[in-house]
Amino acid sequence: MSDSTRGIPRREFMKAAVAIGGSAALAACVDRGGMPDVPKGPSDLSTLPKRQHAWNQYLSTDDYGNFVAARHKILLFLNYSGDGTPDESERETVEKSFRSLEHAYKRGNDGLLFSIGYSPAYFERFGADDVLPKPKALASFESPKLDEQDAVMQIESDHAQVALAAEQALLGNRDELNGVDVSGITDVFEKADRRTGFVGHGLPADNQDVNGIPDSKPVPEKAPLYMGFKSGFKKNQASEDRVTIQEGPFEGGTTKHVSHINLHLDQWYEQDSRDQRVGKMFCPVHAEQNKVKGVGNNLGDSSEMDDECIDNVKEHARTRGIVGHSQKSARARKDDSPVILRRDFDSTDGGQAGLHFVAIQRSIEDFNKTRTEMNGDDLSGNSSVGERLNNGILQYMTVTRRGNFLVPPRSLRSLPTANP
Template sequence: MTLPDRSALSRRDYLRALVAVGGATALSACTSESDEVEVPTGTDDPESLPERQHAWNEALSRDDDGNVSPPEHHVLVALSLASEPTDEVRERVEDALQTLERAYEWSTEGLLFTLGYTPAYFDRFDGELPESVDLPEPTAIVGEVDEFDEFDALLHLASDHSQVVLEAEEGLFGEHDELNGLAVETDLTGVFERVDERRRTGFVGEGLPAEHAALGGVPDSVPDDAPFFMGFRSGFDESQATEDRVTIDDGPFVDGTTEHVSSMRIQLSQWFDQESHEMRVAKTFSPEHADDELVGEVGEKLSTSTALTTERIEATEDDARSGVVGHAQKAARAREDGEPLLLRRDFNTVDGDEPGLHFLSLQAEIDAFVRVRETMEGDDLGLPSLNNGITGYIFPDRRGNFLVPPRSLRALPPPDPG
């Protein structure tokens, strides 16, 4: 395992790189770099935490406009089940997860996490998932050539502090004996094995994308204060589904949700070096956004929404006939009663030493993601890909579907807990 060169990186970028490397050595380097950081401890009563694993919004900080701000560091740990899911093993998993909740405050200053399960995990059981859960096998959408996540579970760790996500991951797998000063008495070794080649990492934060300009595929023209590689703010409150909307509201998995993760590469050099700022605005939002200068350099003129009016969404076909449509206006056509269907919690990545995005969305049923994805593709608009929003610049190469159960069923649930 080779650690990044500290002398060549800013502190912030060095910590991001250590998360990407992972492992005990990276954790040691990260801890040494972050000795001054005090991480708030968790609760003595983990059962007092929300029943929804995905109930993050109340624990997230907010930007100056009131939008939730995602945690800065993310790790997606792919897991393969190494033990039969007996009641004893389930108790061990729950004890290990509660150790995290005792060690770290449920916040971005501490640790937020979810544990979700693939269709392949549930296939080992004789019973079937209830009709209230829509969890199909992942498939290619709109002609994509994809690989699919077919391991058993996915652990999403997120924090503003790099050492927290590394320490939590290593502590869960027997490589670190304390979590924020709390002794680890139960871990996941022997229950799950990490699928290292499917481990994914990433980051969100103003200025972080621009710090990767030395990486191949990341041009110098990425705005200095952009929080995402494509150059604009994202996650506006009025453009996100609420946690209530993405929550399963019936059956034994009530208060759970479904999660979709797509990993994609981004063609940033073409996006920034061959397109003007006005054209990037038009392709990201809508031509009207560019004409009326609604966005600003990185989206600072927008507050809690993408400023897409009903009229602008309905004008998508007219804009297509004029030659260009925006990604946001296309996707907005899938809204129901004016409300978005997806709650996005995606983040930038440089996994594989190239710029990309791990697109993570929550929805009550996977079919909602499929409908939004097909609408966003805009095949009905008859445009070449380079004029069709951002479709000509993003290239998904892996996707997976997961059931994120309620907290009380997160430890190796059977398909029909009732």
């Protein structure tokens, strides 16, 4: 569907508006498509989950039961603007703002989803340096900038207008949403950075005219992500229970790792064959047995990382000269269960094809262990698999930023102390 005045596809326009942000972008979205008819949230907020990260029950699902993520995404990085540590009046200001958003829009991908997490730097304000680990480089070949802002908010909706309106309310630029009085957080927080993105059928294909993707426009129309394959299979994702902190002052919360990755897909699409892409993304067996049709929807609710793939990673490196990203990462499972829940998405921030890799897990160590397996250091040197070459999808990615955050339960989400 093209806009009648500018000839810009509607999906592309809405994504661009989210990327630009601000009141003008929101006004342009409303001018193009109006405000969507989204139900209000509950009047009794105690009916909402105690966990900030409890999103799955509010997401749509596909024909195979996989959860379908909201299409438009905003990461809003914040710094506490006060001196010392927050006081109760500031906590009340922040909580009032969050509650007003929950009243304004129903929770869900077709309404609004949001959460806030706090960094090690935030907790150091309280003299605590052991709440969660500081971010660091996680491979010998990466040198990311480390995010040390006090907090990050993740804001999501299928509707660009809703995501933008919620952000504008938080920033104090709107006092009404969906017929509900709302308030902002700018008396307490300063905006430090803003990152955006998208995920879902059609959006990567609509937005592939960026650095890092060949001019031939190779991204399939049905692909939910730039690399052309489906991800987020239900059986390859940790459950929300699995990623929830089970004890201690932040019981009911979780941890979040946020990284940004630049994608370099010229060789991926213009030199690698289809079989090579399948082998590097999934497992060489998948390519040999033609398991993946199209973008991989035929796989149902699992990427089919069975013992043949997981137990033979080193053998595949030696005999096939290639190992798959999924088969390496699957080695981090505990009790045959995934340990991280991915909520990542593509991006065109800075005119570059990128990926905001957002992972939630019970402890940051769970993420670090998964990344260690993905690095495949044990596979290089004794085969044609190198440090990055033929080593899953490592050669197509450059990590530019990393940050660690603690996502408290909803009851502690507004400027928590280090030991509430």
